[in-house]
Amino acid sequence: MKLRHIHRNVSDIDVVTDWYQKHLGFTTMHEVPGHLYILEHSDSECLIGFERGAPLEPASSVHLIPRVGDVDALHGELSENGVEIDLPPTNQPYGHRVMAVFDPAGHTVELYTPLDGERPWD
Numbered sequence: 001m002k003l004r005h006i007h008r009n010v011s012d013i014d015v016v017t018d019w020y021q022k023h024l025g026f027t028t029m030h031e032v033p034g035h036l037y038i039l040e041h042s043d044s045e046c047l048i049g050f051e052r053g054a055p056l057e058p059a060s061s062v063h064l065i066p067r068v069g070d071v072d073a074l075h076g077e078l079s080e081n082g083v084e085i086d087l088p089p090t091n092q093p094y095g096h097r098v099m100a101v102f103d104p105a106g107h108t109v110e111l112y113t114p115l116d117g118e119r120p121w122d
Contacts, residue, residue: 005038005047008062010105013037013052019104020048023083024066043069059106067122071097071113095119 010016017037020026026039026048038049046066056062068074071089078101079085086108087100096112103109114122 004045005049006064007049007051008105008107009053009055010050011052011055012104013050015104016050023078023081024109041066055105060102060108062107063110064103064107065110065112068111068113071099071111074111075099091115 013034013036017026017028017039020039021028024041025043026041028037029040029047030036030038034052036049036051038047040047044067048064075085075089083101085099085101087098087110089097089099092098092112095115095117097115098110098112100108100110
């Protein structure tokens, strides 16, 4: 079994999907306009679905954790584009360099790059 994607309910689906496309490089692979968008990322098998609906509260309790090639470079890009950074790139004791932002729906997006090789959860 392989987890293929996760869906999140959001109140403003267009704003949220636009943010993931503009700032994290996702593209729309399937849509039901105004109701459902499934986004994919070309560098991975990562899919995220957004549906119009009542979000879970608090939204920040949802953590999306994509692995990226260079978290420091992405930090620079996001900062230049006005994305508010919740946590700047920081080395963590579990072997990741991590930064965190909030998407427009309030979900925590924790972006990471492994520090020293692969682990089973990478």
